[in-house]
Amino acid sequence: MINKIKKIKVSSFDVETDGLYPYHGNKIFSYCIGWPVLDNLGNPIDCRVEVRRLDNIDSEINKENWKYLQDYFKNISIVKIAHNFKFELAMLKMNGVHVPDETVWHDTMIMSQVLRNLAPSHALDYLCWELCGYSRELDKKVKLAAKASGDKYNLVNVNLMTEYQTADGERPILLYYTFIKEFMKDSRRYADYLNEIEVVKVTQWEESNGIYLSYPNIDKLVLWMESELDKVQRESYDLLKEYVNLNSDEQVRRILFRKYKMPVLKFTDSDTPKPSTDKDTLFTLREKYDHPILDLILKQRSYTKGLATIKGYLRHAKGKDHINPNINSNAARTSRKTSNRPNMQNVSADAGPKNPFPVPLRKCFRAQKGSVLLPVDYDGIEMRLIVNNTGEPELLNLMKSDPAADIHYKTVECFLMDGVFARIGDPIYKSGIQQARELKETDLKKFKTHRKAYKGIGFCIAYGGGLDKVAVTLQKTVDEIKQGDSNYRYRFSRIAGFTQDVIERVRRDGFITTSFGRKLYVQKDKPYIGANYEIQGTAAGILKRAQVKVYDYLKTNKYLSDIKMILDVHDEIIFQYPRSLLPYKDEILPEISLLMIDMPEIEIPLRVSWSISTTNWNDKKDLKVIYA
DNA sequence: GCATCATGCAA
């Protein structure tokens, strides 16, 4: 107890590096530590900033500054405030500075993201300029100077750099005291922010673990796509008798709508709408005309994109056997994570019903030697949360009585009814129940296709989708699905009314609140978006809490320390799991599952499903894990 | 070289 009361010092911290890639050998060449001077009310009136360089000619001074840095991080009673501390963390660790996990960090970028999710920028200079009137001139000057020396900040004039670093020592302090006042008004919001800080640590760990590449699979895919593209080129010339770049939507437009006079089905969504040639359009045309050019366009696009994406992966790997992507822990307006350099959250999987020429890029990724991949994802998390937040009685009761029940089954029933039912249990209503049951019993394959198609209808309707959108989602005509749509909206009226309910709250407050107390502001001219924010934001909160808990579990059990998280994709965590621990998976995986589903803030029961891959991310099998 | 548009992948 006495230790806890011990005087806590607050400081800001910022590193300067010769590049933005901590996992590719970029080095810290300087750092600054800012010490605020507070008045009686606890407001900062001044800031003493120490700037220390690590690239002096005098190596003794460098040594001393490294030592000072190590000592600064050894002392965990000093609070560290940074702007995007994931970067400092990565750089420090990769440059050999030990940063204890218990270090108390604050992050003014995360604070901004949590408090003002719609802000156009969370950059340090922008925020200080907007909120505190802090000049951005110095930033421009340094940026220009760096550009002149090939974006090498270590080559910028030392005096100018010191001036800049002094500002960078002051600014997080300024922002911290501005934002913390806001958090002090709302303890739930503050607790949510503190969780975000832990998420940053997990995320940096994921990044540093990286994802391993399967070079044999990459080679195979590249050769295959190159030869397919060659074929497409030849066939398109034979067909069109002219050279056309099928990657150009303008040229495709000319071929389809002028040369072949196909009908325009859709326009692009822009200020200058043009006839659309997107995949949906080509697909519809394909059913109607069966003209070979349509497949050629689809192939050309699919394989060009596939090749470019693989090239990107190789560029980011820089010759190594793994990739360290950049993962932003709180970048989206809904509090979701994002990934870039490369984006690991949109790697294409196997064939889907709407993708005739799939490029399974997940084959490019594998586990480190000696390990397997264990992806685990939440079962229908968004739909569950829609039921949770609307309190839709029939579905909520179903989930409570059987957490593993199929939440989409009743959607199939609605769309199989012989007309529009008037009352629960009337003959039309019963016809849907019966037909769904019969279909499942007599033709499971067909039933599964149905189920898959209707799977998206729940959230389409909950998020405000109209009859047209439902028809598009099901790839059917409005007439064909009119009755089913009506049945669904009547049977699950709370889901159908969700968007309207949210719109009223957004009009009143300007924001929605997630189940974890996060306020997410919604654009005034689009209040209906709040429905999506509420569900997506809560789902993101669930995954993040799961990650923090699992991280603690793995770190506090020494024999589990080789189990690594390497990526998360919105409702899924991918573990890299040592083969040597496979004999113990039936004890370990249930533990992790329970941590993932134990969310006191969420009333509806949650479920997770595991899979395992010994080869690559694409070729995975279901893995049975019994945890409840 | 930079910005914008159209497109396509994920959840």
Added chain:
DNA sequence: TATTGCATGATGC
């Protein structure tokens, strides 16, 4: 009135 993202190639200034 579904939404949140990132990254590419084509095109025009």
